[in-house]
Amino acid sequence: MSTSESPIESGLAPAPGAGATPPPGCPAHGLGPEGIRRLHGPEAESDPRGLYEKLRAEHGAVAPVLVQGDLPAWLVLGHRENLEVARTPSRFSRDSRRWRAMREGQVRADHPLTPIAAWQPVCNFADGAEHERLRGAVTESLERFDRRGVRRYVTRFANQLIDRFAQSGRADLVQDFAEQLPMLVMTQLIGMPDSYGPRIVEAARDMLKGTETAVQSNEYITGALRQLLERKREQPGRDFTSWLLEHDTALTDQEILEHVRLVLIAAFETTANLIANTLRMVLTDRRFRANLSGGHMTLPDALEQVLWDEPPLTTILGRWATGDMVLGSASIKEGDMVLLGLAAGNVDPEIRPDLTRAVHGNRSHLAFSGGPHECPGQDIGRAIADTGIDALLARLPDLELAVPEAELLRSASLMSHQLVSLPVTFTPRGAEVTDSTPAPPKSAPLPEVASPRAEPVIEAATARRSWWSRLFGS
Structure with missing residues (x-):
């Protein structure tokens, strides 16, 4: 911040x-x-x-x-x-x-x-009946996702990211993996086309880091979500945005837009932190390295330990x-x-x-808070982190930290204490063949971030369907 x-x-x-x-x-x-x-x-x-x-x-x-x-x-x-x-x-x-x-x-x-x-018209700034109305639409829409389907496609995106650095023998697991995977998945869950995910990833990372172009990135994301809402009104699918549109609470367009944005950004930052913190513990804590290799501790167990010791927020x-x-x-x-x-x-x-x-x-633990405002997307966050890390460890089982643990840098704010980088080395391996849109290149520029309306940010109706639409046969 x-x-x-x-x-x-x-x-x-x-x-x-x-x-x-x-x-x-x-x-x-x-x-x-x-x-x-x-x-x-x-x-x-x-x-x-x-x-x-x-x-x-x-x-x-x-x-x-x-x-x-x-x-x-x-x-x-x-x-x-x-x-x-x-x-x-x-x-x-x-x-x-x-x-x-x-x-x-x-x-x-x-x-x-x-x-x-500053107050906003979203469920996490509301109490009582208004909170129940808004929160109900969010939770009921999130609950419609097929968790097994989510995990299959987390694996696909994780492998795309791993393919990019598998042959080099070196990677930064924060920048190359943890910060990329959650947003690639979440853009699909809200109904974004495959090809648009990388651009949203870059915009969200830029906005949350408070760079000089953060305001333009925020405008870019808002413009993209507004056009997504217009498209889903005409062509609904089996995704979070469409389900909010059809929910019987009859949310306004502004309420839908704000809640799609809320879920997208909140899931991105917290899940990225959870992945990074878990990978750091797996790489540095002897209890976890020994237990994981010996089969005495499952990866979900490791995630829960991190949620106790280093909660994402x-x-x-x-x-x-x-x-x-x-x-x-x-x-x-x-x-x-x-x-x-x-x-x-x-x-x-x-x-x-x-x-x-x-x-x-x-x-x-308190990692997801509690009470009526407890995080509604915690199961999806766990699924992204668990499945993504599992894919990484399966592909690169000999991951080693490239620097002493004491040299790992963190960035602190009022609400989080997150890793800046997690450099690792491993035995170089060949890339796998994937059948989906490739992951964004390193340091990919954000096209026309200052002018989101200069070209359509959502693909035309005749474009190839997203993996989420294909999964549900829509």
Whole structure:
């Protein structure tokens, strides 16, 4: 996530006149002017788990923190308290219009949290009957997918990606695999043609990384989805977009567009992180390398361990208090922002006193949140990660990390702590022959990203049908 902070504000450079030991309250300490710890800056980015434990020792299950712009919030660290917040929308609303700091004008249009905190007409910003209406359309449409069919075609796309680097003996499993596979699959699930998947992948990656062309990439994706909606209205298929169009809740075009976009982008980022984190653990954790090779631990077991130790989203922003209340030992006021600390709750000593022990057969982690806003697409995300990694390990069983584990770089934001790269080596192998549109080339340019209407972004009706349409015989 990009911010508008200066180097001094972010703690990346010392304040003028600062000595060798910065005073309390200086950003280099990770503390705000009142001695409250920041969830942004060097401390949070370099050692988030260490920060959680400091906060837990200082405040218990719920801690006061500062987010970008030194805006106050509450971070929920306890596993039980996280579930309490997630499961009681009457006390902790998802409607960001309740946020007191926003009502008082402290959250400007250019504030780094505005894109993810500003209210939108989608289910994850709604409560009560409106949430049930929107969420019902999303979950019922997602449930119509055939999981076995999804897995078959995840395997096809995974093999396409592996073909591109199999003969070289080297790859970056973040850029060449983890960041590519989820979007290639999801573009099919929403009804995009095969040939358009690579361009959407590049646009989504560009947008989420906050580059100079992120705004144009966002416009490109929006334009592509708008044209997809128009096409599906005329030629419905067996895909998520068509099912939203025909759902009996009679969603508006804008509601459909926003929810297709929500599912597409959310699945892309979280599943990419899950794949990357699982591959890192498989390559570096001796328990997993030994167990996987010996057949004592299945890949789904490994995925669940990662969902405990390194959830794709570390923090969820946010919930807003509907009234004054006490949570843990914290006195929360109406309009306060409450952050679900998924990663912190997963290492709560009350439920995991020994973090060195592997977790088997236990899905009570917080990786997908909980309550009425629990992630509706978690089974599809698991299927993409599990099937894709399985295909990779089957094709390249001697994968080895190309650099020491300590040299792996991560990019941190308020909501995630993700790998930047995962370089590996392996014995070169020949590519397989695939019968589908090839995966995008490395560093593929995004054609006409600034002008999405310069040419049709959706293929004509006579174009070759997508694999999802062929699967269902439509």
